[in-house]
Amino acid sequence: MRFFTRTSIKRKQTLIITLTSGAALLLACLVLGTYEILAFRQAMVSNLSTLAEIVANNSTAALDFNDPKSNQETLSALQAEAHIVGAVVYTREGQIFAVYDRGDRIDRFVLTNDLIAMSDQAVM
Amino acid sequence: MTKVLAITGLGLWACAGHSSAADLSLSEYQVKALFLFNFAKYVDWPDEAFDSPNAPITIGLIGENKFGDYLVHAVEGKTIGGRPLEVRSIKGAEELPQCHILFISSSEKMVAELLKKLQDLPVLTVGEQDQFTQLGGIIGFLKKDGKIRLDINLKAARQANLKISSKLLSVADSVKGKP
Numbered sequence: 001m002r003f004f005t006r007t008s009i010k011r012k013q014t015l016i017i018t019l020t021s022g023a024a025l026l027l028a029c030l031v032l033g034t035y036e037i038l039a040f041r042q043a044m045v046s047n048l049s050t051l052a053e054i055v056a057n058n059s060t061a062a063l064d065f066n067d068p069k070s071n072q073e074t075l076s077a078l079q080a081e082a083h084i085v086g087a088v089v090y091t092r093e094g095q096i097f098a099v100y101d102r103g104d105r106i107d108r109f110v111l112t113n114d115l116i117a118m119s120d121q122a123v124m
Numbered sequence: 125m126t127k128v129l130a131i132t133g134l135g136l137w138a139c140a141g142h143s144s145a146a147d148l149s150l151s152e153y154q155v156k157a158l159f160l161f162n163f164a165k166y167v168d169w170p171d172e173a174f175d176s177p178n179a180p181i182t183i184g185l186i187g188e189n190k191f192g193d194y195l196v197h198a199v200e201g202k203t204i205g206g207r208p209l210e211v212r213s214i215k216g217a218e219e220l221p222q223c224h225i226l227f228i229s230s231s232e233k234m235v236a237e238l239l240k241k242l243q244d245l246p247v248l249t250v251g252e253q254d255q256f257t258q259l260g261g262i263i264g265f266l267k268k269d270g271k272i273r274l275d276i277n278l279k280a281a282r283q284a285n286l287k288i289s290s291k292l293l294s295v296a297d298s299v300k301g302k303p
Contacts, residue, residue, distance in 0.1 A: 061291035064162040065274065066155070070295050 051081065059089050059098075068098045075100035155272050156252070156265060157195040160227055163248060163263065164204045166292035169224055170285045173246040174207070181207050182222055184214045184247075186238070187229030223247050228261070235259055246285050257300055262286070266297060273297040 004012065055074060062071035071089055078084045078100050086106030089097045099106075150158070164181050181204060183195070199209035214220060220242060228235060228251040235253055239260040242249055249261045256264035257277035262284065264275040274292075279301030281288050293299050 058291065061166060061289070061295045064165065065159060065292075065295045066271065067273075067295040 048084075051078070051084070052087075055087065055089075063089070063091065063097060071098035072100070074098075152267075152272065153190045153192075154194050154198075156227075157191045157198050159265070159272065159274075160195065160225060160250060161199050161202070161209065163225060163250065163292070164209065166289040167225075167248055168287035168289075169246050169248075173224060178206060178208075180210045181224045183209060183211045184219070184223030184226040185211065185229065186214045186226060187232035189213060190229060217241065220247065221245050225250060227251070228253070228256075235261075243280065243283055248284070248286055249280075262288075268297065275300075277301055278303070 004015075007015075055078065058074045059071050062068065062074065075087050075089065075098055078087055079102065084102070086099070086101045088099050088106070091097045160183055164183075169181075183199065185191070185195075196211050199211060202209055212219070212223070214223065214226070220226065220238075224246070225248045226242070228238065228249065230252050232238065235251065235256070236259050239249060243260055248263065250263045250265070251261045252265045253259075257275050257280070260277070260280050262277055262280045264277075266273045266275050274296040275298050276288065276293060276296045277300045278288065278293075282301070
């Protein structure tokens with residue numbers, strides 16, 4: 001505090017202005033950064049939901065008529081989106097019906113009853 | 125990235141709510157029965173084919189019934205586009221126009237004559253004989269590698285004034301008469 005009382009008014013003024021604008025800038029950065037992250041997440045979720053909806057809609061006939069091969073073709077259209085590493089279509093019983101896997105990276109788990117119940121609710 | 129996967133997986137699950145015929149323990153005729161029911165989801169009949177907006181979709185069976193009770197149970201309580209489904213054994217030719225889907229069993233001998241009679245009526249003819257679609261039938265069941273596949277005659281469907289969804293065509297093994 002002693003440093004502050006002894007310096008000239010000019011320096012005090014500069015210091016105060018620098019500090020306040022610095023604080024304002026930091027705050028603005030934080031707000032903007034948070035907003036960007038939230039907006040990005042939201043956009044990603046809505047994009048992926050749209051894609052999943054489209055794939056789901058195009059998979060109904062393949063499931064109804066037990067044709068995993070044509071479902072595979074539907075899923076492989078996802079390769080246009082480089083960030084999607086994989087997709088799996090399950091039958092009602094939770095068995096794997098068709099898989100799209102970019103570069104062998106995804107876990108192919110069989111759905112358990114808990115998961116089926118959970119996702120049924122999510123769909124509702 | 126796991127999050128991305130989880131979301132996609134969840135979305136895709138939406139489609140699995142459909143009755144899938146993927147269960148390997150089903151017999152040939154159980155699969156065919158499910159297919160018959162599923163056809164109704166992918167075919168559009170003209171409005172004249174129904175008496176009222178809530179009139180049932182009738183699945184007619186001609187020849188020997190190899191489904192047992194399974195088909196009746198499979199469609200029981202189900203509705204498609206607000207219409208219930210009913211299964212009926214067809215005894216005489218006068219009952220034919222009341223069907224929306226007609227399954228012609230392999231025991232039936234007069235297939236060509238039957239198809240000729242039906243060609244301009246909005247009846248989805250389904251059969252399991254070889255050459256069924258060549259004879260003018262709309263959907264033929266084929267057996268390939270132990271699986272039931274579909275053979276579709278679009279020209280016959282057009283003549284019968286039926287609209288078959290492109291989704292159904294995409295799972296067919298062969299489609300005749302593409303425009």
